[in-house]
Amino acid sequence: MERRAQRLTASAEQCFFHLGQVLDRLAAAIIIVGGYGNKNVVQSDWKSIEDLRTAARKSPQKPKNLFDYPLIIEADTPGGQVQRRLLAATDPTPFGQ
Numbered sequence: 001m002e003r004r005a006q007r008l009t010a011s012a013e014q015c016f017f018h019l020g021q022v023l024d025r026l027a028a029a030i031i032i033v034g035g036y037g038n039k040n041v042v043q044s045d046w047k048s049i050e051d052l053r054t055a056a057r058k059s060p061q062k063p064k065n066l067f068d069y070p071l072i073i074e075a076d077t078p079g080g081q082v083q084r085r086l087l088a089a090t091d092p093t094p095f096g097q
Contacts, residue, residue: 034083
């Protein structure tokens, strides 16, 4: 019986580990597809998406360098509308927290 309990515990831990990996990879995909200009996509996680959602509520900032582009585009542009719809799909509020 003890061996079965160990296998169940190991399976549950593995499941949560993989679910965490899925969220990290989904965050990276959203950042890439949304064109948010995050240079460090490899280290992105779900907190990055929450930060982008917070930034989308504020007015967009001008890039510091000519070759950089802003994380969030202005809301009245087609690209800005797509970015906000993409972030709206990641909002956990309708599903509970």
